[in-house]
Amino acid sequence: MRQFDINEDPHRRYNPLINEWVLVSPHRAKRPWQGQKEAINTVALPEYDPECYLCAGNVRANGEVNPPYESSFVFENDFAALKQEAIAFDGNAEGSFFKAQPERGISRVVCFSPRHDLTLPEMEVDGIVNIIKTWQREYTDLGNIDYINHVQIFENKGSVMGCSNPHPHGQIWAQSSLPTQVQKTQNSLKAYFDKNGTNLLQDYLNEELKVKERVVVENDHFAAIVPFWAIWPFETMIISKRHITKITDFTEDEVAAFAEVLKKLTTKYDNLFETSFPYSSGIHQAPTDGEEHPEWQFHMHFYPPLLRSASVKKFMVGYEMMGESQRDITPEKSAEMLRNLSEVHYKQK
Amino acid sequence: MRQFDINEDPHRRYNPLINEWVLVSPHRAKRPWQGQKEAINTVALPEYDPECYLCAGNVRANGEVNPPYESSFVFENDFAALKQEAIAFDGNAEGSFFKAQPERGISRVVCFSPRHDLTLPEMEVDGIVNIIKTWQREYTDLGNIDYINHVQIFENKGSVMGCSNPHPHGQIWAQSSLPTQVQKTQNSLKAYFDKNGTNLLQDYLNEELKVKERVVVENDHFAAIVPFWAIWPFETMIISKRHITKITDFTEDEVAAFAEVLKKLTTKYDNLFETSFPYSSGIHQAPTDGEEHPEWQFHMHFYPPLLRSASVKKFMVGYEMMGESQRDITPEKSAEMLRNLSEVHYKQK
């Protein structure tokens, strides 16, 4: 019987962060693709678009006028999924299958800069530093609100990721409950911390930094890696090296180092298929429930859908929805491809 | 303070099948959509396509020739994600973060009929009965293989769901391990059965049949409902009324009744936006590990992505990936819309 070869044989990998498995089929990248192709947008965007509801000075759907902002700009989402109003609730009948509870929260939009045409990789490091400081301010302000126990910072980039306006921006959804994925992560981090007295993600990162094969970008304070258990073809995670539970604990050096990693990683992403690389990204960090959370370690996920080219994505569908996530290229191979790409943006060459 | 109104106020609902929550924002369906639209394919397909690798008598990528099949036709996937070869494996180092294990399995393709142009809702009930019998045969044959402990039957319909050939077909991935979603479901079903001595999904269905508001199609043996905790806008689940753990336990009447529900449900789907409605569907039933599984109840999930029209889908992206699934229309409203639609296919009117 042949011995297991992780680079060739179908296998499952375990994700200790959320206690789930992923099916890896290294050989499957070879199959031809005859399915749907995504439209590639090659139209260069203007610096300012009079029709854009996020550009400075323009009017939004609800009639409000954006100020003439010069760095980043935050406002309340005009079509928020969450509302701030407190709602009286009597609870659910014991054992009922119809278990629901009102959820209070705040949704905000964070425009990265007045420039309609500058995505993260094309911004100067200073501009990215400015976004990080905005995230810190929002985490503090929202987290200080009594009923807000979790602040989810995220970005949907590209129309294929449901982004409805190309003006570079992210969102923040802050709410009372820990969302499902965060609760799962916290359970795992907590169980590990209680058992070992150390931090799961710090211990994991140390192992990754020894073997190096999944590291994409690294500096003194952060590393971006393709997790051993990544599900998306070019999924990455930025993890802080020091034990940091939340973004507001960054030193000035760490803010600068994080900005640098963000710029380098997203530049490599764009260079991979010479396209503005779509993804959803999001920061996971300690809840704002007033408790100490030594089990947490600051990290940021990037889930990009593209697989083979600027127009062919990975579909997480039938088997993936009913069974489990499945990938066609090993995380080691993806990391190698990303690592070997230039840190200079292809448009600037 | 206003009292909680489940039809108006943002809230979370609990899914006891997989122990996860979904965020429901009833008011959010009102927001305008300026984002990506899916291409709508309005080209009528021929009954037979000489270029199609699934049509009877045609040659596939690997050089094999399809037989002149007359009902459904099953073959081994030419680019399978799983392989049958047994692989020697020494196990993982204790406590390692790099936890992986080889996975053995078989992937098959099930062509629904020789007709290149007939999707499930457009087939006669007899043709659907025939597919169900094929699924029964495959469940038995694959399940009888020693190392196969789970048989996942599913369909990806429509290019937006990653389907790369419009010839109506489904797939079967059979493997050694219980996939993540199935394991989660089994854990919940088992815990409920151990506690109550009854079946979670049967008890749940009985509650749904009392209130009726989420029922879409019903006959003597099955009901199709929009689950109270549905995440996709028009997600449904078909559940058997009798306690049936696997598809091979169907009586002849149940086979016919299941075919009828499949036809009616998918017809309503097509009628909703007068388009061939995309979805991923999949059957969840008892594992084939040789154990009794009284905790299981046969059911089939439908996860369709469309939200507002034939071209506007729901994007499960940033918040959904980092936080939790979120929906913009209540399950009750979706069920009402589907229930009120004709059971005659719009093309046949």
Ligand SMILES: O=P(O)(O)O[C@H]1O[C@H](CO)[C@@H](O)[C@H](O)[C@H]1O
């Ligand atoms: O096997 P197919 O139809 O080529 O591929 C499709 O279904 C598979 C199983 O859900 C997915 O892994 C693929 O991403 C999808 O494109």
Ligand SMILES: O=P(O)(O)O[C@H]1O[C@H](CO)[C@@H](O)[C@H](O)[C@H]1O
């Ligand atoms: O808020 P947006 O950008 O309009 O909407 C986008 O992001 C949201 C949060 O991930 C999703 O719920 C929507 O489906 C998506 O289209």
